[in-house]
Amino acid sequence: MATSSSQTLALKRNSSEQNHFMEKLMAKICSFYDEQSLIDVTFKVPNPTALVPAHRLILAAASPYFENLFNGNQGTNPVIEINDIDSDIFEHLITFCYTGQALITVNNIAAMLNAAIVLQLDVAITSIVDYLMTHMDEYTLQGAYTLGRETHCEYLKQKIIEYETQNFMEISQSDEFLNFDVEKLQRILVSDNLNITREEDAYDAIQRWYNYDAPARQEQLPLLIACLRLTQFNMDFLMTHIQPLPGCELLAFKALSWIGVPTARPMINMRFTEPRGISGEKTMLAVYPKLLQYYKIEDEWQEYASIEIGYGGYRTILKDDNLLFVGGGYTYNIVRSWNIRNKTWQYLPAMNQARRDHCVVELDGKIYAIGGYGDYVLSSVERYTTSDGWKFVNSLIVGRSDAGAVTLNGKIYIMGGNNGNGDLKSVECYNPDSNTWTSCADMTKCHILPGIAAHEGHIYVLGSGDDFTHSVTVERYDPEQDTWSQICSLGMGGGYRACISLDNKLWAIGSNLFYKSCVSVFDEENFCWIEGCSLLERKVRNCFVVPESLLSSI
Structure with missing residues (x-):
């Protein structure tokens, strides 16, 4: 008969001995x-x-x-x-x-x-x-x-x-989608994690569903339009697309008032006022290698966990509830996953190409490893899916390591870095539908290891400062116009700057000339950077927006 004493004895075993026994x-x-x-x-x-x-x-x-x-x-x-x-x-x-x-x-x-x-x-x-x-x-x-x-x-x-x-974009084009009942469609559309590149994608899907049987679905249409983040549309879109819809006049009026009369917002009952994926229930998680959690109310950072990597040159990406550490070393093709909830490691399928100092992004649920350094500067690009593993896609026009990459409007943008002969200011854009890379307008300066974020339809690039002695150049890219412009610089030069978008604000995280950790928030109205609460660690390469519930689930 098993007793509590025998269970206690088992717990006291050396773990390796216990594993061998089992x-x-x-x-x-x-x-x-x-x-x-x-x-x-x-x-x-x-x-x-x-x-x-x-x-x-x-x-x-x-x-x-x-x-x-x-x-x-x-x-x-x-x-x-x-x-x-x-x-x-x-x-x-x-x-x-x-x-x-x-x-x-x-x-x-x-x-x-x-x-x-x-x-x-x-x-x-x-x-x-x-x-x-x-x-x-x-x-x-x-x-x-x-x-x-x-x-x-x-x-x-x-x-x-x-x-x-x-997979909303793909499913919304299927025949099955046209027969979804309204409750099912509501459940999908309200999700803060809906995988769309812009709010218009969700609107287009609702229109397709509605037009399939407009007479029968007219009363249900306002229920679905209310699931949209209406304040993310411009006023012209609201007046020409939302307001004419049957039963949606009041929804359009509230959104127009919210946008046009900010002082009236406390009196307007809006279901959603924040963009998808960025809400009051999300916070920042900084990585290197300690994980630091930001507490908004207290305006302070605290250690969430400490993880041991054992090598450098890897690149990190957030995938669902996991941090993926891709490549690195000199050089590795390994991919390791650290689960944020239960704080455990596991290995994922290895890349085809060993690489370090590369770029890693996620687009439409797929992971892309781009460029980097192997025995030489790489131009190769490979894509990971759970069903097919890692598969090569078309290569970069210009091979590069230590670049920056981000996704915006269903495309991947990579910029800067080094091609083995010098630093780069060139930019490339990848279209997954055609599997092609095309050249974009050059940045105004060369940038290596830049901090990059997509924010309110633009791409922001934070340089590392000129020889750590000058202000940090910040550039903004307009994908519609294919143009770059410089905005106000950050303070004294530094490095390892992460850049993210949270709560409709652009955040810059890293260290300054004096190797002091620093956090700055871009005040677009006054066109300046405001210093925020410093981190506990100065060398932060990555920062991610995560649900607060994910970090408080243990």
Whole structure:
């Protein structure tokens, strides 16, 4: 009989000894299963009829279904009949009870999920749904919808919502989208994480859905328009596109008043007043290598976690609840993921090309690793998806390392850096639809390791100062006009500047001439930089906007 003292003794074991013990134990259990040794129960299952031997203790530990079964009236029978699960599916899931792995294929997903739900194998359910979501191209979204309705699986419903939100642009063009009910569409459109490049994309999707059956959907239209971030449209758009819509006159009037009469805002009841992805419930997380969390109310930074990387030259990106550390060293192609919620590491598939001092961005749910340095300055670009891993796409026009990159309006912009012969002021733009890079207007100055952010439809580039003795040049790019202009400079020169957009403000984070950490906020109305609360660390290369709930979830 296990006692609290035996559990305490186990906890006191050296972790490596305990891991070795558990590995040997599981290996022995699996060998008993493979050799059908010490078997104490056999299941008779249909289609085709088969006998599946097992160990009661293992199955009862893996699933409450088996625990209740063995404690019930027929639990002592040497042979137990299972009539509602085919033999091959049942055997796969019995194997899962021993190994934590099962043979999942696109063809058996539905049967596996139904059976895992019956057998109450929660971990298997998670594995099956995750497999489905990474093979959506083969299984189809319509198939996932059907399976969700048939199984009533809450985890599958949750993952479908996440998929719809992340792949909204593609889904909004599908035939299935035209038949979404209004409640489902509302749930997607209100999401702060809706993956669109501009608010007009969501408006266009609503119009497509509405026009499919306008007479029947006229009363529902205001419910969907209310999900838009109306204050992000200009006044002309509101008057010509929103106000004429049936039932939307008051929504347009409120948005127009909000934009045109700022002093009246406290009296205007608006559902959404902030851009998607940037709200009062989000904050900053600075990385290098300590993670520092910004507290808005207190206007201070505090350490969230300390992580050990062990090498430099990597590039970091935020992906869902994870920080991805891509490449680095001299030189590595490894990709490591650090989960912000549970503070654990795992390895992801390695890149094809080892690279350091490169750029990493996310666009439409895909990760891009761009340029950098290998045995020479690289022009190669590769793209990662969970279904296909890393695949090369078209290369840069000019190879470069230590550049800066950002996404805006569904495209990737890379600028500055060094091509091996000198620093660059050139800029390139990648269009994923045509898989092509095109040259853009040059910056006014060369910039290496710049801080870059997309903010209110423009791209801002923060230089590192001229030899750390002059003001930091700040440039702004207008993608519509393909023009650069300098705005007011930051204070004394410094380096390692991160640049992000939060709460409708542009933030610059890094160190100054005297190697003192500093934070500045751009006051666009007065065209100046205002000094903010300093960080605990001066060498901050990355800063990300994250939900406050993500950092307070532990």
